[in-house]
Amino acid sequence: MSAIEALYIFDEHNTPLLEHTYTGRPPPGSTVLPLYLAHTSPRPSLIYLPSTNPPTLLYSIIQDQLLFLAPCSRDTEPLQVLEFLHRVADVLEDFLGAPLLASKIESNYDVVAQLLGEMVDGGVIANTEPNALRDVVEAPSSMRNLLGAVGLPGTTPSSLNPSTTPFSLSSRGPSLSISGRTSPTPAQTISPVPWRRANVRHTSNELYVDIIETLSVTIAPSGRPLAALANGSIAFTAKVSGIPDLLLHIACPGGINNTLSLPVFHPCVRLNRWRDRPGELSFVPPDGRFVLAGYEVDLLGPRALDAFSTDAKAAAAPKLNIPATAAIATSLGPTGVDFEVRLTLNARFAGKPKKGSQSGSGIGSGSAGSSSISRQAGGLSAVGMGIGGAGFGVSSSSSKGTSSSPTIEELVVHVPLPAGVKNVADLRVVKGGGDAGYAPGDRSIEWRLSSREIAALMALDRGAGQGVLATLRGTVVGDVDEGNTEGGPVRLGGEQRWEYDEGPASPASSLAPAEPNSNSKRGFGDEGIAAADARRVKANKVLMPSCVTVSFSVKGWLASGVRVESLSIDAKRSKGIGAGVQPYKGVKYVCVSRKGVEGRC
Structure with missing residues (x-):
């Protein structure tokens, strides 16, 4: 089992912000930081330090210019430690706000210490879910006041119902008696779902699905694609009271099994449902925004190797339809x-909207005991426009940035x-x-x-x-390099050509400027000039x-063709949702290229 021995956080100037030791006697941050900086940039996420006693593996990530280091002197699972560091950064952002700044950590050491103590117990990773941590760790005072101003819980459940009335232990049960009434014990305030807070309440119930894909395309000088991948993330935002049980159905033209590869899921997803019915995600969501799933798509498909084929069928190689x-x-x-x-x-x-695209209100596809989000013939809205209730529809206007009219x-x-x-x-x-x-x-x-x-x-x-x-x-x-015509950078213009006179010595200098069109043994005529230019072309390569x-971004379009077919709430399995509650639902598609489309020469 992996053991987290210590956690060190440094700011953008490599000044130590925090050192938290969990177990053992790991080398201090002042020792591992110089050894980390001794490696040239870009530095790997895992560095072996043989000079420490004992020899140590140093794990590192950089988030918002803050450096997170975790030393381990025993055999560990590398991916687990790196994932823990990412979870620490995400939890701190959730509690302190994004972006994660050094000043926020310095002004909230008490909250950060509580979080780090709850996330690891004796070196063993224990609780890394932000929703569950909010049940046991109080939010910072400024954040708590902000959440309280909008009517949201910003502290532990035990302080949600403050009372100045004296209370006493009841002899009839394990509950607290307050003025003749009973209040739940601390055990009853803990959510039965590890990744969701207890007693979640929202004045407006909303569900949003954001699918973001990042392109990575390499194109040969001939115009043929060498590689084309799309890495997608399904970000989900749940603002629903109680404990909802949701079913999200996604689809794509080539079929889920034939298109998506290397899928990863949040712990809330029921994997058995996905294995039995690919494309269906059944889950109880955490409260707020989280990453539901991730995937990778090979845009060239099974014919990717055709781009390198030399036979006559190579002309049928797949072509990319990217922006x-x-x-x-x-x-x-x-x-x-x-x-x-x-x-x-x-x-x-x-x-421009496609011909035949429809707009208007959505047509619900829900059945008894559930409400759903459905896809119309005209496509889903790409800007999160929806109609609360039983259905979801595209935007009533033909605005840009929708699935019917994607825009760069x-x-x-x-x-x-x-x-x-x-x-x-x-x-x-x-x-x-x-x-x-x-x-x-x-x-x-x-x-x-x-x-x-x-x-x-x-x-x-x-x-x-x-x-x-x-x-x-x-x-x-x-660079200017006089007389260099065989290789390397050369002067671009204004050079004087000289020729050597092999005749008898004369009082005048044997070096004289050559006429522009003179023909001699050395040859600076048309052929000589052409040869010199050819050498310069070669040198300037x-x-x-x-x-x-x-780099670009496109709203309303995904390179893989993945789309949301439906989103429904199972009323029988859900708890704490009022009768007849119909959440507002929306979906958004975004495709991003951050220097991802590369053309080579």
């Missing part, structure tokens, strides 16, 4: 110092540059608009297009459906960018 791609052409111009970035936008994401948000193209590049001259957007910026010394070029500029570009397509092309050109400037990446 934007970029390609880069290098070594342009007579000396090979120019490059061009070509950005292609998919016309499908012009923000602000788009950024990054062009990484080699270390030898000192400047980029004549950087200009030839077609497409946007702002391209570069400062001498930067390691990349950044080209930004706003949503308005993207919409203007999409309008140029005029319904052809072929997509639009935007281009960016520039000239790189490298070290200054050329090797790839280009695209």
